[in-house]
Amino acid sequence: MDWVDDIRINLSAAERRVSSLSGRRTVKNDAQAAWLLKAVACIDLTTLSGDDTAGRVKRLCAKARAPVRADILDALGFADRIVHTGAVCVYHRFVATAVEALEGSGIPVAAVSTGFPAGLVPHDLKLREIDASVRDGASEIDVVITREHVLKRDWQALYREVKEFRAACGEAHLKTILATGDLKTLRNVAKASMVCMMAGADFIKTSTGKEGVNATLPVTLVMLRMIRAYQERTGYKVGFKPAGGISTAKDVLNYQFLMKEELGRDWLEPDLLRIGASSLLADIERQLEHHVTGRYSAFNRHPVG
């Protein structure tokens, strides 16, 4: 428990770090295009709406297979390379649909689970939901934690919960969603991050996208530092997934800079970085077209997902 109890976070210092970083790092021209293309490869292309249908999910999967227009890839010198998103992320109901739609692409399907987004369904149902998604072919499970455990500092309960999620996932990757907007303080975020990693999370993820505040850079900074501290102690590399609110190319670059600075080059690849986003891709496509043509682009020039 020392690993959790010893954690100290200073909000002002964290904010200062992230606000200064955007002035310290930037990428231009070809480097910028490369970084944005890398971001595409890390996107968990997501649809999590009450009105989702199989048709909608198939359209999303098609976009995941071909996220950037071929002529743009060609101009970037990527004609002979396959670029696809990191995963497609859906509710359990559409896991099978997505698995079928993505067959042969190598793109994994991620399922949000455990009573997403509030996570207040009975615990045994959560375990059954994970199990069902894994059986339908999801290779990544995005679970939500019980925020009450964090708010009441019941780290043992949080640890047990995540450990059981971990067991239920089997071979599938476990991403734990902290719902940082509900946890409020950076200290809570940091401690919850550490407990989830100790319980076996492969990724820690900021948000469901449904909280009042979703991914932010200060929250990201703190979670990354916890990943680093966990790696220092155990040697394990845990991945990170910011989700919600990252909608522009400029935004995503700032997340990438923070990953590289705080964790290193390895954390810029989809095995350790995923970006939960729905509208981000469209903005990146416009930026890439601008890079290629020198002309500002428009949304309607890029196929929707």
Add this chain to the structure above:
Amino acid sequence: MKPDMSVAHYYETMDYGPAPEADGEVRAWLKKHGAVFGHFIGGEFVAPKNGKHLTTIEPANGNTLARIAQGSAADVEAAVAAARKAQPLWAGLGGHGRARHIYALARMLQRHSRLFAVLEAIDNGKPLRETRDLDVPLAARHFLHHAGWAQLQERELADHVPLGVVGQIIPWNFPLLMLAWKIAPALAMGNTVVLKPAEFTSLTALLFAELSAQAGLPPGVLNIVTGDGTTGASLVDHPGVDKIAFTGSTEVGRLIRQATAGSGKSLTLELGGKSPFIVFDDADIDGAIEGVVDAIWFNQGQVCCAGSRLLVQEGIAETFRKRLIRRMETLRVGSPLDKAIDMGAVVAPVQLERIKSLVETGVKEGAEKYQAAAALPQQGCFYPPTLLWNVQPSSTVAIEEIFGPVLVAMTFRTPDEAVMLANNTRYGLAASVWSETIGLALDIAPKLLAGVVWINATNLFDAGVGFGGYRESGFGREGGREGIYEYLKPKAWSQRKLGPESPVPSGPTAGSGFEIPPIDRTAKLYIGGKQARPDGNYARAVLSPKGKHLGEVGEGNRKDIRNAVAAARAAEAWPKSTAHNRAQILYYLAENLSTRRDELGTRIAAMTGLPNARAKAEVDASVERLFSYGAWADKYEGAVHTPPLRGVALAMHEPIGVVGVACPDEAPLLAFISLVAPLIAVGNRVVVVPSERHPLAATDFYQVLETSDVPAGVVNIVTGSRNGLVRVLAEHDDVDALWVFGSKEASAAAERLSVGNLKRTLVDHGLAPDWNDRAACEGPILLRHAVQVKNIWIPYGD
């Protein structure tokens, strides 16, 4: 396109790649001037009278950037004359008129912000990120803030007037920002300015002057004379300058103190530092490591308040070391105009050599050296971020200011030890304290001898928060209300005249016959709460104006001063006592003095020849003055500043420490009380040399001290030759401040000899005030000099 610059290449490496800022506008500005600049005097560029120029280089590549004028005494003369001519008109504009002008300067800086930022980065070598995100916005903020002081001057500062013509000398590390810190308050208060920028970095000052004129600043209000140290010396020596404000090295600060001693020039010095950066074991370690980056790898470490001495608590030292070394690996050093770097170029080759040599010394003296593997540009003045671990306090690099990107580190065990190590330096500019325990952090901050303390932060600055040092880091404050007074003088002092030297009576007359004499009273020195015989065992006679022998006092010597200073230093409970407690004692002093009214009145009358009634009135005035400082003791409070961040800065009024006081001959009791009471009211301990001619009122007074619960060592009295004792006090390095009244010669000596530890001096240059005039001699007018302002920055949030 080169193959290694392709999208595919970056996709594999995820390197940042070059991100250069365009510099076309700046190059065009230089070209417009033919890359040759004169001085800016009387609203226009003028060629140097002797035709000499200096070359200024671009530190990032060593190329010649421009030629700037080498100012001579004649150029300084012309600039001071222009400033003198403009000053009454500028002051006469009134606060609102000046506020409009200074507001216009703030807006001008904002409009041309990128031009200034790029020029500064090129000329100085510092990263564009810093000039763009810090230097230029902060400079604009200074003008905006001080436009406000001009606007409020007539209401808030009505009892003060401008000094006149101000000479300002600024360093190369923050050329534009230091210009703003200097000229904004000076101009706001109605002074005119002659500013000498550093020879390495004069260009932004020249651009500023040019654009100020365009923005309507009247000619002569701001004059820029460029050149090297000799130009600065001409400015310092110029008799037409009323004040010198200097930011730079402690070494040059001392020379300026000596050069201006006795001249009547007002002086503020903002000098070097070796500021501690203290990390407790309950700190946010990663946050503190970013703090280190901002502390010592900001502006290549060329920051006077850089947190250059890391003190880390033993329990986390190893973790801290490892994480810090890891962090150093991600620092990027490169072209100042690259927008993806952390550090640019050191300002000049001479500076680079100094850094290299000091680091070598540190390693020889036992430090473990870590340097980031960051690739340095092949050409230009670059030095990598460097950590010297396991440095002992006795090592050269722990003592000397390196002024480069070199952090020295040592460990401590307890909070007390942290404070002891932090204060184990001649300097006292800034300090940083990292702990998540509010009780600990707020306990440590007041114990640090530094003008600025940042809690869980570092290198925060704002125009509304005073900045300046304790000890040999200089004196005076820049920013906020506390900084404004540095450019003003009290109206009540402008009427002072050189006191007439009253004729010294000739030798004592013969005894008075065969009456029964009064019982002999031997006046002794008063040291450490005890009456003490003078070390030399000599006595000096005290005579009435007609030469009557009134008694004898001890002839104090250097050893008596030494003992008195030691006693004062030992009375360390006094500054920690509550203001309430000090108030009570001052009232008690008044009470006990009033019971001796007749005795002291008779004594004053006998010594000075005043009529009895006036002598008793002096005792009454002294009683009232003690009451007044009893009242002030718990009311002369600091302020809570509200800089633009989530948090506050507490401007604390802290006592200076051990203060020497030399009293004038006039009003022997009232002047003594008027000088001692404000000092002890706010927690100083004093060593007082009473009036040389009329010392018996002071020696009588020690009986009042003894009966009034004044702790031993708080007030020490050494009688004797004033000028001789002032010299000893001025040269004593454990005396923190020195007040000298009643002598032009002693005033000059006090200023000149105070350079050893750069004492704060308050002297009257022999210009006697009327001690009965409360406006001139009572309250904040003196209390301001009895305290130093420490600003404790407390960002908060959870």
